[in-house]
Amino acid sequence: MAVTAAGVFRRTPQERADQPFFAAGACHILAWVCRDTYPDRPIGRSGSRGCGSRVSARSSTCTRPGRAFDHAGWNPEADLLAANREFERRPLDRIAIVDDLATFCREHFSRMPHQYWGDPLPRARDYVKRHAPPWE
Numbered sequence: 001m002a003v004t005a006a007g008v009f010r011r012t013p014q015e016r017a018d019q020p021f022f023a024a025g026a027c028h029i030l031a032w033v034c035r036d037t038y039p040d041r042p043i044g045r046s047g048s049r050g051c052g053s054r055v056s057a058r059s060s061t062c063t064r065p066g067r068a069f070d071h072a073g074w075n076p077e078a079d080l081l082a083a084n085r086e087f088e089r090r091p092l093d094r095i096a097i098v099d100d101l102a103t104f105c106r107e108h109f110s111r112m113p114h115q116y117w118g119d120p121l122p123r124a125r126d127y128v129k130r131h132a133p134p135w136e
Contacts, residue, residue, distance in 0.1 A: 003076070004083070005083070005087070022127060023071035025111075026111075027070060027071065030070065034069045037129070044097070047094070048081065048092045048093070048095075049092065069128070
């Protein structure tokens with residue numbers, strides 16, 4: 001399946017509420033929750049430099065290597081990069097994120113979970129569970 005802008009798809013009201021939240025402003029929260037949801041899997045976190053401070057959880061050694069999870073669910077990482085490059089109309093570099101969440105937020109001017117109105121962690125956990133991982 002080719003990666004397409006999320007607005008093209010018809011979604012439930014709940015999905016429409018969550019997808020923009022995790023696409024624009026809380027993507028780092030989703031990346032950390034995704035990683036924590038599958039502690040027995042080799043999932044890392046990565047970001048795209050060139051389009052702001054975009055972050056996604058990245059899995060490079062699952063049964064389908066090269067898949068990444070973000071607001072659009074699990075997709076081929078190369079397709080996510082290509083879609084974002086096309087949208088941004090500039091080159092994007094993928095960078096590994098090895099910091100803990102507090103350090104990442106401090107260095108990238110992102111909010112910690114307690115700084116959101118309402119706790120985003122349960123919402124992110126629910127969102128991760130809506131999307132079957134590539135190894136199922």
